[in-house]
Amino acid sequence: MSYTIGIDLGTTYSACAYINVDGKSEIIPNSEGERITPSVVFFEDDNVVVGSYAKSVAVSEGERVIQFIKRRMGGDYQIHQNGRNYTPEEISALILKKLKQDAELFLNTQISDVVITVPAYFDDKRRIATKTAGEIAGLNVLRIINEPTAAALEFCASREVDNKTILVYDLGGGTFDITIMQVNGKNVDVTATGGDHELGGKDIDDCLVNLFQAEFIKATGFDPLISIAGEQELRAKAEETKRKLSSSPQTRVALNVEGRVANFKVSQHQFEEIIEEIVLRTEMNIELVLEEAELTTEDIDDVLLVGGSTRIPLVGKMLTRLFGKEPLRTVNPDEVVAQGAAILASTIGVEPRTRSSTTTNALPTVSDVCAHSLGVVSLNDFKVPENSIIIQKNSKIPCEASEVYGTVAKNQSKIKIIILQGDAQDPDDCVVLGEAYLENLPPSEAGSPVEITFLYDHNGILSVTGIFQLTGQSVSAKIEVQGTMSPEKARQSMQELKSVNVE
Incomplete structure (x- = not known):
């Protein structure tokens, strides 16, 4: 029998899960018998050690131990170890390789197809980096899913939930997410999300x-x-x-x-x-997401806790005060995300599975949203650059949207598209995700219309196309996302890391 598995690639701890023969999500223990694995990498002389041992030698071998790499995903950061430079994608790939090996040992079969989770507030470049890390580790990444959404999948898979508005408060090791969703039976419909990818x-x-x-x-x-x-x-x-x-x-x-x-x-x-300010920051994020969703605290039926840091009593006190009721503690905050990813993996995996029709029908469905507004730099009537939003934040994904812009110069043959993340009008107040280019445009007058289309897929990854409207010519854009590895570099890294022994 073959399996698709779900992986929660965390800042401080990671976990993986699968759907057992009874149709239930089950955590896969690592080779040390632990249910979660520290996301810590130790570069020994000839080997790479991932997990508890790497964490235990951090005091004595600090210069050779790498932690919290998730916060570096999507950036140009590099780490020099064992005679070469490692990118965040490659360090994460070593963690994923360890999880893959442990899953294969436990399930006694080769693993290739996976669903990997990311914080809901991760942007395009961090999602691409996570998917690339999986590919370098030798995995076929079927889907990238938001962590709060994965948690909700597991939550509603094991109980009947009748048309409730649930707020998922996800305070993990390095990231914080707030997600509001409608849950009815086995259906999860995300309506709004927000958070901070550098708070945890x-x-x-x-x-x-x-x-x-x-x-x-x-x-x-x-x-x-x-x-x-x-x-x-x-x-x-x-x-x-x-x-x-x-x-x-x-x-x-x-x-x-x-x-x-x-x-x-x-x-x-x-x-x-000493942590009051951090908890207050999470409360401010809750209020912002409620405002964006046009909801009040009274509209929230239940608050679901995800992430190990939610065990801190002050977090529970704040949520009880804010919502007038205690948050739910009915799931394991360290394991629920991986379990939810396994549920999604089982619904989109291509391999045959031994499962009754009753169990299959019980699997939930999910609808997610875009965590950030996405747009391009355009010139207004006064020739001042501004952010032109094409896809609005909290749009249902996958989604597609288009806007028409004019060329700037006569016989312009190429258009440079600067892709922005954010809602501010001033591009300087937004995050530049990368650049795309529309090339080989035919000769034309200035102001000739070009339709630019953004397609945001199930993984939260963007693609861009354009149509030169005077001729109907379709132009594909090559996106250069800043801070991520090229496909060629990723393939090279995959070959190089095959020879690295991970324990």
């Missing part, structure tokens, strides 16, 4: 690291953050402390950096004080 558990850990630094200096007169080993020691203890304070009113912290020792207590009240 890591930022909460950073608050504790700063507190620990001050306490350590007070006790020893020495700054522990001047060394990589010191930083890793504080970061490891910060995560441990965060977990303890999620269930205890206080905890002891013992730090040892270069033979210097500091011992002190941290209370839950003290912890809540």
Whole structure:
């Protein structure tokens, strides 16, 4: 039997799942017997180690350990290890390769087809980078799905939900998403989404690291953050402390950096004080998404928690105050995203599966939205560049939209399209995703109409086409997305990483 699997490629932890013979989503344990795998990579002398061991040696081998790479996706960042430079896509591919190997070991079969999750607020370049990472790892990426949407798939697959408006609050290791959806039976219809791709558990850990630094200096007169080993020691203890304070009113912290020792207590009240601003930022995002959806807190029937950081009591307190009811804690926040991805994988996989018709009919369906407005730089009547939006934020995907623009010069043979993300009128206040080019235009007068079409697919990835309306000539645009690998480079990386031994 062959399987398609779902993968939650997380900032701090990753997980994978499949649909078992009973038609239920099930987490695939890694080769160490763990249900989730730290997204940490250790470059040993001849091998690459991914997971708990890599995380455990971060203090002693900090210069050879890579963490939080998800925050670098879609950027030009490079890391030099073992004699070569690695891109974020390649580091992520090593994590995916580990997950693939563990799934093959557990299921006793080759794995190729997968669905990979991303934060709902990931833009086009980060989605492309994630898909590329999967391809470098030797995977056939059937779909990229938003993490909150995947969580909702698992939520409604195991219970009857009758026409409810649900808000998914997803506070993960490195990203934060808010998604509002209508759930009726097994149907998930996303209506609005928002968030911050640089807000998550890591930022909460950073608050504790700063507190620990001050306490350590007070006790020893020495700054522990001047060394990589010191930083890793504080970061490891910060995560441990965060977990303890999620269930205890206080905890002891013992730090040892270069033979210097500091011992002190941290209370839950003290912890809540230093992370209050972060939780407030998530509340402001909730209010913004509710406003965009033209809803109030009273319109929300349930709040579903996703991501390990939602275990922090202050998060529950804020949501209870805001919505007047406690959030749902009926799913495992660390595992639900991978399980939902597995459900989607089972519906679009091409391989035969052994499953009863009753189980198949019970699988939910999903409709998602575009997380950002997408447009191009155009000249207004005063020849001032402005953002011309073609696809509006929260449009249902897949979607297609067109706008007509005029050429600037007589006999213009080429049009450069600067693709923008954002709602601001000024292009400088938007994010430039990349550039596309319409070439080989026939001779014409200035102002000749060219229709530009954006197609946004199920993966949240953009393609561009154009029609020169005077002749009906169709022109395909070659998109150059900034900060992502070319297909040629990705194929080269896939060949090079085949020889890398991942444990």
